[in-house]
Amino acid sequence: MTQSLDRYHRQILLPCFGEEGQRKLLGSTALILGCGALGTMNASMLARAGVGRLIIIDRDFIELTNLQRQILFNEADVANAIPKAAAAKEKLSGINSDIEIISVVDDINHANLERYCGLTEGSEYPRVDVIVDGVDNFETRYLANDVAVKHGIPYIYGGAVGTFGAQYAILPHTEKGDAPWEKLPGATPCLRCIFEQMPPPGLTPTCDTVGVLGPVVSIIANLEVVETIKVLLGNFAAVRPTMLNIDVWENTYRQLKIAKAYDVGDCPCCKHRKFEFIDGFFGSSTTTLCGRNAVQLTHKQGHVGTGSHSGGGGMNFDEIADRLRKHGKVTANKFMIRAELTDNGNPYELTLFTDGRAIVKGTKESNIARSIYAKYVGA
Amino acid sequence: MLYFDNAATSFPKPPEVAQAMAQLLATDAANPGRAGHRMAVRAEQKLDQTRLKLARFFNAPDHHRLVFAMNCTDALNMAIKGVLSDASGAHVITTVLEHNSVSRPLQSLATSGGGGIELTRVTCDDDGLIDPDEIRKAIQPNTKLIVMMQASNVLGTIQDIAAVGKIAREHDLLFCVDSAQSAGVLPIDIQAMNIDLLAFPGHKSLLGPTGTGGLYVGTRCPEPVSSSSGSGDHPAAFRPWREGGTGGDSSSPSQPAMYPFYLEGGTPNTVGVAGLDAGLQYVIDHDMSKTLTHEQHMVQTIIDKVADDDRFILYGPPEASKRVGTVSINIKGYEPSDAASILDDSFEIAVRPGLHCSPYAHRRIGTYPAGSIRISPGPFNTDEQLATLLDALDQIAG
Numbered sequence: 001m002t003q004s005l006d007r008y009h010r011q012i013l014l015p016c017f018g019e020e021g022q023r024k025l026l027g028s029t030a031l032i033l034g035c036g037a038l039g040t041m042n043a044s045m046l047a048r049a050g051v052g053r054l055i056i057i058d059r060d061f062i063e064l065t066n067l068q069r070q071i072l073f074n075e076a077d078v079a080n081a082i083p084k085a086a087a088a089k090e091k092l093s094g095i096n097s098d099i100e101i102i103s104v105v106d107d108i109n110h111a112n113l114e115r116y117c118g119l120t121e122g123s124e125y126p127r128v129d130v131i132v133d134g135v136d137n138f139e140t141r142y143l144a145n146d147v148a149v150k151h152g153i154p155y156i157y158g159g160a161v162g163t164f165g166a167q168y169a170i171l172p173h174t175e176k177g178d179a180p181w182e183k184l185p186g187a188t189p190c191l192r193c194i195f196e197q198m199p200p201p202g203l204t205p206t207c208d209t210v211g212v213l214g215p216v217v218s219i220i221a222n223l224e225v226v227e228t229i230k231v232l233l234g235n236f237a238a239v240r241p242t243m244l245n246i247d248v249w250e251n252t253y254r255q256l257k258i259a260k261a262y263d264v265g266d267c268p269c270c271k272h273r274k275f276e277f278i279d280g281f282f283g284s285s286t287t288t289l290c291g292r293n294a295v296q297l298t299h300k301q302g303h304v305g306t307g308s309h310s311g312g313g314g315m316n317f318d319e320i321a322d323r324l325r326k327h328g329k330v331t332a333n334k335f336m337i338r339a340e341l342t343d344n345g346n347p348y349e350l351t352l353f354t355d356g357r358a359i360v361k362g363t364k365e366s367n368i369a370r371s372i373y374a375k376y377v378g379a
Numbered sequence: 380m381l382y383f384d385n386a387a388t389s390f391p392k393p394p395e396v397a398q399a400m401a402q403l404l405a406t407d408a409a410n411p412g413r414a415g416h417r418m419a420v421r422a423e424q425k426l427d428q429t430r431l432k433l434a435r436f437f438n439a440p441d442h443h444r445l446v447f448a449m450n451c452t453d454a455l456n457m458a459i460k461g462v463l464s465d466a467s468g469a470h471v472i473t474t475v476l477e478h479n480s481v482s483r484p485l486q487s488l489a490t491s492g493g494g495g496i497e498l499t500r501v502t503c504d505d506d507g508l509i510d511p512d513e514i515r516k517a518i519q520p521n522t523k524l525i526v527m528m529q530a531s532n533v534l535g536t537i538q539d540i541a542a543v544g545k546i547a548r549e550h551d552l553l554f555c556v557d558s559a560q561s562a563g564v565l566p567i568d569i570q571a572m573n574i575d576l577l578a579f580p581g582h583k584s585l586l587g588p589t590g591t592g593g594l595y596v597g598t599r600c601p602e603p604v605s606s607s608s609g610s611g612d613h614p615a616a617f618r619p620w621r622e623g624g625t626g627g628d629s630s631s632p633s634q635p636a637m638y639p640f641y642l643e644g645g646t647p648n649t650v651g652v653a654g655l656d657a658g659l660q661y662v663i664d665h666d667m668s669k670t671l672t673h674e675q676h677m678v679q680t681i682i683d684k685v686a687d688d689d690r691f692i693l694y695g696p697p698e699a700s701k702r703v704g705t706v707s708i709n710i711k712g713y714e715p716s717d718a719a720s721i722l723d724d725s726f727e728i729a730v731r732p733g734l735h736c737s738p739y740a741h742r743r744i745g746t747y748p749a750g751s752i753r754i755s756p757g758p759f760n761t762d763e764q765l766a767t768l769l770d771a772l773d774q775i776a777g
Contacts (some may be wrong), residue, residue: 359717
C-alpha cells in the first residue's frame with residue numbers, strides 16, 4: 001500500500017492500533033445499512049478512521065426534519081431533494097478521498113441484501129467484513145441478522161429512539177464454527193437467540209412518532225463504530241459481549257449479560273440454520289393496488305403475535321391513532337385507522353387495519369410505502 | 380375464509396380436480412406427442428379427450444381447432460394478434476366493457492406504427508348492457524373483426540352475443556368472444572351463435588386449475604401460414620404468436636400449419652388439462668343452469684340488501700337475471716380497497732376491489748379510478764356464508 005498514513009497519525013499512536021491496524025482498516029469493507037442519524041455518524045467516523053471501502057445503502061431522500069441529528073446533511077440537500085446515500089457519498093469524499101465509497105439508493109430487502117454484501121455469485125459488490133446497523137425498523141435488522149449468521153459476518157446492532165438507545169455486537173455462530181472470533185472470545189448470541197420474533201408492527205415507537213434526541217443517536221452510533229473498528233482490526237477479544245442499554249435523560253446505563261441466550265435457547269437461525277428472513281417467509285410484502293395510486297403492505301409471519309391469521313396481532317389502535325394525530329388528520333373506527341400525512345412535502349394517506357396490514361395511498365412505489373410504514377407505524 | 384371472488388378464479392374446486400391432477404402426475408405425466416412410448420401416448424390421449432369434451436361442450440365442429448392456452452388472456456392474444464397481425468388498416472369493433480386482455484392487445488395494434496388498426500369502442504347503456512344495434516352502426520367498409528365479452532367481469536351483465544354474432548355473419552365479419560365470465564355458466568354454442576373465435580379460461584366457471592384455458596379457431600379465420608411456403612409474405616394468414624416444438628414435423632423450419640399444433644408450441648400443461656377435464660365433467664354432470672340460478676339468487680340477495688340502502692352504491696341492473704354471478708358495489712365513506720381489506724382482515728371474507736382490469740368499464744359507470752368492490756359468488760357458496768357477508772357489509776357501513 002503506497003497511501004500515506006499521515007492523516008491517521010493520532011489513531012496509529014494508540015497501542016491497540018499501530019500502523020498494522022491502520023493497514024487492516026484500509027484493506028477492509030464495511031456495509032452501512034441505512035443512512036439516517038445512526039448511519040451518517042457511522043459513515044462519517046468510519047470514513048475518517050480510514051475504512052478502505054464503505055457501502056452505504058438507503059432508500060430515502062433528505063428532509064428538513066433530518067437535519068436535527070443526521071450530521072452529514074445540510075439545507076441545500078433538503079432543497080435539492082438528494083437521496084441520502086448519494087449526499088453521504090459526496091460529503092464523505094470531501095472528508096477522505098483516499099477511500100472508496102459506494103452509495104446505493106434502494107430499499108433493502110430479502111432479495112437484494114446478500115448481493116449488496118457481495119455474497120452472491122456474480123455480485124458487483126465487494127464482500128463485506130462487517131455490517132453496521134443504521135436502519136429504522138426491525139424487519140431489516142432481522143434480515144441483516146440472517147445474512148450475518150448465514151455467512152459468518154459480524155453484525156453491529158444499534159438502535160435509538162426518544163432518549164433511549166441500545167447497542168450490541170453480534171459475532172455470529174458459523175456453520176463450521178471456524179470463524180476467528182469463535183475460538184476466542186467465542187461467538188455471541190444473534191438477535192433471534194435473544195428475541196426469536198420481531199416485535200409486532202405498530203408496537204415499537206419510531207423517531208417519527210415519538211421523537212428522538214440527537215445526541216443519543218450519536219452516542220449509540222459511535223458505540224457501534226468502536227465495536228466495528230475492533231472487529232475490523234481483528235481484536236475480537238476487545239468486543240463488548242453485553243448489550244448496552246442507555247437512557248440519557250433518565251441517566252441509566254445498563255449492560256445486559258446475554259451470552260447465555262444461545263445456550264439456553266433453540267435459535268432457529270444460529271442453531272437450525274434456518275434463514276427465514278432471507279428466504280422471504282418472514283417479513284412484509286407489498287402489492288401495488290389496482291385502481292389507486294396505492295401500495296398494500298402485508299405481514300407474513302415472524303412477528304410476535306402474528307400467525308397465519310392473528311385477528312389483532314398486537315396492534316394497539318388507540319395508541320397508534322394518538323401517535324399519528326401528531327402528524328395529520330386521523331379518522332378511526334374499530335376496523336381501521338386512516339391518517340392523512342405529509343412526508344417530505346408529499347401527501348399520503350395511510351390506512352392501517354387490525355392485523356397490521358396497511359394501504360399507503362399517494363404512491364405506487366413499494367419502497368416509499370415501506371418507508372412511510374417504518375416511520376409512522378414502526379416495522 | 381369465505382370466498383366471494385369467483386370472477387377472478389373459482390374456489391374451491393371440486394375434489395375430483397385435484398385427484399385427476401395427482402393421478403396424471405403419478406402415472407401419465409410424460410410429454411405428450413414427443414415420443415411413442417405408452418406414457419407419452421396416454422398423456423396425448425388425455426389432451427385429446429379433453430379437447431373433444433370441450434369442443435362438444437361449446438358445440439365446436441372440429442375439436443382439432445380447439446387449442447389449449449395458459450389462460451383466457453393467452454387465448455385472446457392468440458386470437459387477436461393471430462387474426463390482425465397482417466391486417467394493417469383494418470377496422471375492429473369492441474366495447475367499453477372489455478377486460479384489458481382484449482383492450483390492451485387491440486390498443487397495441489392500434490398504436491403500432493405502419494400496420495396499425497382502426498378501433499371503435501362501442502359504449503354500453505347505464506346498466507352495462509351493449510345494444511347489438513350500436514355495434515351494427517359502427518360497422519365500416521374496412522371492418523374486419525368484432526371482439527366482445529359474453530358477460531362483464533365488473534357488472535356481471537350478460538350480453539346478447541347471439542345477436543352480435545348474427546350481425547357479424549351478415550356483414551361477413553369475424554366474431555371473437557371473450558367468455559372469461561361465462562364459459563361454464565352460460566350456454567355457448569359456437570355454431571348457433573356464429574362465433575369464429577372463442578376464448579375461455581379453464582380456471583373460472585369450468586372449475587379447472589389456474590394455468591388452463593383455450594381458444595377455438597373457426598374455419599372462417601385466415602388460414603395458417605403453410606409450412607411449405609415458410610416465409611411471412613402470406614397476405615392474410617393467421618399468425619401464431621408463440622412458435623416452437625410441437626412433437627411432430629420437426630424437420631420443418633416453420634410452425635406446422637395444422638391445428639392444434641399450429642398454436643400449441645411448447646410442452647402443453649397436461650397436469651392442468653387433466654384438472655380442467657375433471658372440472659368440466661363436474662360442470663356437465665351438475666347442470667350449469669342450476670349453477671347460474673344459484674349464483675343469480677345470491678346476487679339478487681346482495682342487490683336487495685344494498686339497492687335501497689343509501690349507505691351503499693349499486694352498479695349495474697337491479698335484476699340479477701341480467702347478470703352472471705357478479706355484482707359491483709361501493710360502501711359510502713370507504714375506498715373500495717379499504718373496505719375489501721376490512722372484509723379480509725376483520726371478517727375473513729375475500730372479495731376483489733379496484734378496477735378489475737377493466738378501466739374503460741369503470742370510466743363508463745363513473746367509478747374510475749378507485750373502482751368498486753366486486754362480489755362474485757360461485758357454485759359452492761352457501762346462503763349461510765352469504766348472510767355472514769351481508770352482516771359484515773352492514774357492520775362496515777355503520
